[in-house]
Amino acid sequence: MVVTMKKSVFQLAIVLLPVFLSSCNNDLLPNLDEGDPVFSFIGEIGGETYTLQAGREDVSMQTGFFKDTTGVWCMQSTLGPRNCLEGCPGSISIKFYDPFPSSDYSIDRSSFTNTGEWSLASGYPITVFDTVDVVQFFPDSNISQNSSILWDFLHGDTTSVKMPKRLVSQTRDLRACLNVYQGSMSANICNSIPKRNQKHCRIQFTYRQLSALTYEFKAVNGQTYNWEFGDGQTAYGNTVTHTYISPMVSNRSNYRVCIEANSSCQNNFCREISIGNVAFSGYSFEVYDSIQVRNVPAGLTGKLLITWIDADGIVYSNYLEGRAPLSSEYFQTQQLTPYRQNPDGYPTLKVQATAGVWLFNHLNPSDSLYLLTDQFVFALVQP
Numbered sequence: 001m002v003v004t005m006k007k008s009v010f011q012l013a014i015v016l017l018p019v020f021l022s023s024c025n026n027d028l029l030p031n032l033d034e035g036d037p038v039f040s041f042i043g044e045i046g047g048e049t050y051t052l053q054a055g056r057e058d059v060s061m062q063t064g065f066f067k068d069t070t071g072v073w074c075m076q077s078t079l080g081p082r083n084c085l086e087g088c089p090g091s092i093s094i095k096f097y098d099p100f101p102s103s104d105y106s107i108d109r110s111s112f113t114n115t116g117e118w119s120l121a122s123g124y125p126i127t128v129f130d131t132v133d134v135v136q137f138f139p140d141s142n143i144s145q146n147s148s149i150l151w152d153f154l155h156g157d158t159t160s161v162k163m164p165k166r167l168v169s170q171t172r173d174l175r176a177c178l179n180v181y182q183g184s185m186s187a188n189i190c191n192s193i194p195k196r197n198q199k200h201c202r203i204q205f206t207y208r209q210l211s212a213l214t215y216e217f218k219a220v221n222g223q224t225y226n227w228e229f230g231d232g233q234t235a236y237g238n239t240v241t242h243t244y245i246s247p248m249v250s251n252r253s254n255y256r257v258c259i260e261a262n263s264s265c266q267n268n269f270c271r272e273i274s275i276g277n278v279a280f281s282g283y284s285f286e287v288y289d290s291i292q293v294r295n296v297p298a299g300l301t302g303k304l305l306i307t308w309i310d311a312d313g314i315v316y317s318n319y320l321e322g323r324a325p326l327s328s329e330y331f332q333t334q335q336l337t338p339y340r341q342n343p344d345g346y347p348t349l350k351v352q353a354t355a356g357v358w359l360f361n362h363l364n365p366s367d368s369l370y371l372l373t374d375q376f377v378f379a380l381v382q383p
Contacts, residue, residue, distance in 0.1 A: 088309065089309055089310065089311050089312065089313045090309065090310070090311050091308075091309050092306070092307070092308050092309075093305075093306070093307040093308075094305075094306050095305040095306075135165065135166055135168045135174075135193065135285050136163055136164070136165045136285065137151065137163060137164055137165075137166070137176060137178075137283055137284075137285045138163050138283060138284050138285065139162065139163075139178060139180075139283050140283060140284065143180060144182055146182060146183075147180050147181060147182040148160070148180075148181045148182075149162065149178060149179065149180050149181075150178075150179040150181075151164055151176065151177070151178055151179075152176070152177040152178075152179060153166060153174065153175075153176050153177075154175055154177070168193055174192070174193040175190060175191070175192045175193070176190070176191060176192075176193060176283075176285075177189065177190040177191075178190075178283045187274045189254075189271075189272050189273070189274060189283065190272060191270065191271045191272060191283075192270070193285060204219075204220055204269050204271075204284065204285065205217055205218055205219045205220060205225075205257075205259055205269070205271070206218050206220060206284055207257075207273065210241065211243075213243050213244045213245070213246060213275060214241060214242070214243040214244075215241065215242055215243075215244075215273070215275075216239065216240075216241050217239070217240050217241070217242065217257065217259075218238065218239040219238050219239070219259060223238065223261060224236065224237050224238050225237070225238070225259040225260060225261055226259065226260045227240055227242075227257070227258070227259055228257065228258045228259075228260075229242045229244075229255060229257050230255030230256040230257055230258075230273075231244060231245070231250075231252075231255055244275050247275060253274055253275055254272055254273065254274050254275075255272070255273055255275065256270055256271070256272050257270065257271055257272075257273055258270035258271075305317070305318065305319050306318050306357055306359060306371060308359055308369070308371070314361060314363075315361070315362055315363075316359035316360060316361055316368075316369055317359060317360060317362060318357040318358055318359050318360070318371070329356060329357050329358060356370065356371070357370075357371045358370055358371075359371050
């Protein structure tokens, strides 16, 4: 491929499925399911069209994740002559620097629209630049080691990972269910993770079983609350105990316990507990980080790095030290959907995106190309 036109338009269409391998320098020649798309590269330069495909004897592709010097997860994909991918004439390298909140988190990104809104497991949109909480979920410690668990965050987001993490909007509730299976017995606990905004904070409580029917409830932040135990009884304090009627008498095994704060927190939180069937109390969660959604539709210099080496060995890149993003540059995610469940419980995500980036000759910056992508599809997994 020889670039002969100055300031020309270079069009790129990529289909990259089904997987990105989780380590660097791996050939992307997986065992594909019947009907799965392979990797295709269609370049239009100077009116001539070129097509490359992974699997051709003279062309191969490598892809993988790595961390940059600041600890940000990056994805790199390189297509070029077989056995010569780094710095080889005729090769193209594309690096995504954290185009999503972070590959460091186990995030369900069930769908994404070109209007710039995340639609997470809860089904609620999270707008670009919104701050969201990274929440980790923990099954209660008294769940038997012989039990199997399945988390269900609704909208198709399920995982058997013991302590999963999810993004939770600070202005919306997230409903999470924990299913526990032990032999022929099973139990299901569903709770809503309360929203947090300028007037609300996240509150929760933990609890433990003192005897067959007696439980101790404790608010996590040391404040005092009004308690409702789901059976008509109430209490007030930070740590309280309550004894339930036997399920054999009440014919009930699940109760909805709620706390309400009247302080500056001004919020309430309810959890459903099970006192029969499988002996477990449910789950807890911890907000351990807050991040900002950073899928910016314009000016991604330093986040989307593309390097093109033409047949003459001339290097073109969209990154020049000190160069400000141009108004014509963009990276937009059009759709993001689960593609395939992986053995570790995280879904492979099918990403459809478009981009327009100026590529500069570092030795002669006035010699530039404009790279325009169309139908840019790739798969992303947790590294």
